[in-house]
Amino acid sequence: MSDNDPLLLRNQLCFPLYACSRQVVRGYTSALDKLDLTYTQYVTMMVLWEEGSINVKTLGERLFLDSGTLSPLLKGLEKKGYVTRVRDSKDTRVLLVELTEKGKTLKTEAVKVQSEMKACLPLTEEESVTLYRLLYKILEQ
Amino acid sequence: MSDNDPLLLRNQLCFPLYACSRQVVRGYTSALDKLDLTYTQYVTMMVLWEEGSINVKTLGERLFLDSGTLSPLLKGLEKKGYVTRVRDSKDTRVLLVELTEKGKTLKTEAVKVQSEMKACLPLTEEESVTLYRLLYKILEQ
DNA sequence: TGCAATTGAATTGTATACAATTTATTAATA
């Protein structure tokens, strides 16, 4: 078991990525309790706060998620009263997801969660930018 | 909707972390098919290739996972014949997980998967080191 | 020693992820 054994967990890049992602999502989970949102629902709402309304396919492209994840998730958001789900009359295959007033209102609370979470991050502004760029470099490959 | 709106998905650090982690895990998933391992099973095996045997609590500390995830996962690895699960005779609360011969043998194949995956990463060696350090800085907070 | 507190796994319940398949609808073309 040498230190440069590529199979050691501590020599892997994928593992801290995987563990760190879960840790951050876990951190958000408790902060999001007061909004009655899970982390995945939260990022979905973020797209909706930006777009107002969006179809499932486009939403999936933004979040790198497919309908297998989004279909039940969006039904959950509808049940909470944050979005409506309506078929596009031009093409009934397409489902349009739209913010309700209640969903729009939630954004105010979300801003607080966001700054709260950002304050937890033990990185300088410069380090955050570096991390951000490296992650997108991988994502955009 | 201004560009410096902190709630925009593109202004978040958590989102690329979350999306990137899933993308990398998804990449491993297909490469790991030939080993009959999922990604989480793979990192578990990595700890075992390093340690030989380990109890569930210590394994959980290494992987940042709890028994809710590990208990069924380890049963799966046992069913595949890669590990054995035996109670510690000194303290029967403790479950010892140990590599089988078949499990040890698998490491040879895993080395190939590892170099295959590393080649896919669009980062320079220096960038990888930077990313690694930033991720552990967050993980160790 | 007797028993309350602690500990280590397992279990329960909920919510993802995601590959694969299915269903309904629309587009394309012979």
Next chain:
DNA sequence: TATTAATAAATTGTATACAATTCAATTGCA
């Protein structure tokens, strides 16, 4: 136009994650 191909969601099935609870065993200590 009649089919075939393609597309968008939904569904199905499997495997995590993880909080919360349970269960059995061990420790601490009055």
